[in-house]
Amino acid sequence: MGFYRKLNDNQDLEGGKESDSLEEQYQKMFKKIGRDFVFKDDLKAIFNFLLEDLIDNDEEFDTHYNAAVLKAIEYRENLSKPLKDRKKYKDLVDDE
DSSP, X not given: OOHHHHHHXXXXXSOOOHHHHHHHHHHHHXXXXXTTSXXXXXXXXXXXXXXXXXXSOHHHHXXXXXXXXXXXXXXXXXXXXXXXXOOOOOOSSOOO
């Protein structure tokens, strides 16, 4: 498909900045990376849950405190949009 047809059809074009490509790769890999790390929002939720109620309701914990899953869904939805409409995420440390 030609360059102009892709533009007309609102499709992504090859190329761009390396940081954009890395961001896209990260968002695609997040659901796999998340298996190995604690997401900070999940950790906050766990501490809040433990402080509020240590024993009573285990089901409530599983259904309300899964921020990593919600973040993976957010990234998947973001990747489904054209590049120009995608949300930009700030890195923890800015290398540039």
